[in-house]
Amino acid sequence: MSEAPKYDVFQAIADPTRRQLLSLLSRQEMPVKEISGHFPMSRTAVSKHLHVLSSAGLVRERKVGRETRYRLDPEPLQELQYWLNYFEQFWDNKLSMLKYYVENEGNRTAE
Template sequence: MVNQPKHDVLQAISDPTRRSILKLLTEKELSIDEIAENFPISRTAVNKHLYFLSISGLVISQKIGRETRYRLNPDPLVEIQNWLTFLENYWEDKLSALKKFVEEDLK
């Protein structure tokens, strides 16, 4: 069995349609038809977005009868939260150092 490459979570949420799909799925589990009725794009296009979200781990699908239901898996979003926390700390340190430098130069 060949493993499919996992897509980057940041890449997955870079698309506004995919972000909107994730927002819809925060409220409840939905079928592709229920998701597609919220967008001015084809069902096939929605399916491609769902596939991308699935391989990045943000969406989990479950087949129930003839219907596939989708739900949000928020766990991969921790990766983004960690990255943003790192950036926030990095810039706080840099800005603090700049402030100290400027204040010392003014003395």
């Protein structure tokens, strides 16, 4: 029997619905029924998104009676933060070059 695919943080947050789910769950723990009320899709579709988030470690499940409640686990987002921090240096460099270009072109057209 094969194991279900494991999603990474980048795959999990690639979908806008899953990003909205993370935002929603950052406020409080919720059951699927309550979560589904925030989205224009079936409970099954919401459950599939929650499965991807759970597989990536971004969401934790907790059984309370017959109900499963979900909550955000932000720790795996640090992987994303490290990745973004590394590439921020390139954005800063490009923005500095753009600023220099715009300021110098502005001086040339004013002459």
